[in-house]
Amino acid sequence: MVLSASDKTNVKGVFSKIGGHADEYGAETLERMFATYPQTKTYFPHFDLSHGSAQIKAHGKKVAAALVEAANHIDDIAGALSKLSDLHAQKLRVDPVNFKLLGHCFLVVMAIHHPSVLTPEVHASLDKFLCAVGNVLTAKYR
């Protein structure tokens, strides 16, 4: 699966429209993921996962920052997220299936806040991008 030139343009376009809301969307993505897929909470036994939790906000900000970083370096996502990839492989070891769940919830958040941005073509590009990010983060697992 390869990101075409128009995929890259579409993804960069999405992130420029998101602007300063990235942190907020990151937190909402996590909240929806925990609500929709309770098994994902098993990776956060040390967190307060209640609505509006400061820890979810902080973690959402980190997740959003990583996605923004990947979008800003879309020609070399593996390079941009190399350290995060190491972290997930060596320490976090989140099962690969969960990246799809997070990606899906991010798409839901986009659909809610920017339905007109999420045209079918942009939806396709963003879905591919999120898959690519998940692949990079799990690339060093074995």
Added chain:
Amino acid sequence: MVHWTAEEKQLITSVWGKVNVEECGAEALARLLIVYPWTQRFFSSFGNLSSPTAIIGNPKVRAHGRKVLTSFGEAVKNLDNIKTTFSKLSELHCEKLHVDPENFRLLGDILIIVLASHFARDFTPACQFAWQKLVGVVAHALARKYH
């Protein structure tokens, strides 16, 4: 049998009551074919699927999308009996249509995104949970008679 809380049932039926089945069905199927282009393999008789524009405007896609979502509505009307409701359809998808059940999951997720874009903030996390459960149950029911 699936257990639904009263709240889950309410969230499902209240959303469904506001859904334009023709529009949502057409949009969901079109997005499936655009976002996961390999799903076009089942629709070689549908004519022009060569671009997102072609897919969105394709009358067979619209008609079939409406048919699929109308059928989905049977699940909403029979929440306590989804397995039986889709028993024959499951056999059909296996024996005649030869559809990999993974496609039911893909369509279910696409439907969630379409609902989210239409209902915005009203599509709360609790709402998403109930609907993800529903699409999962429907996908499971449709796969149940496979052999």
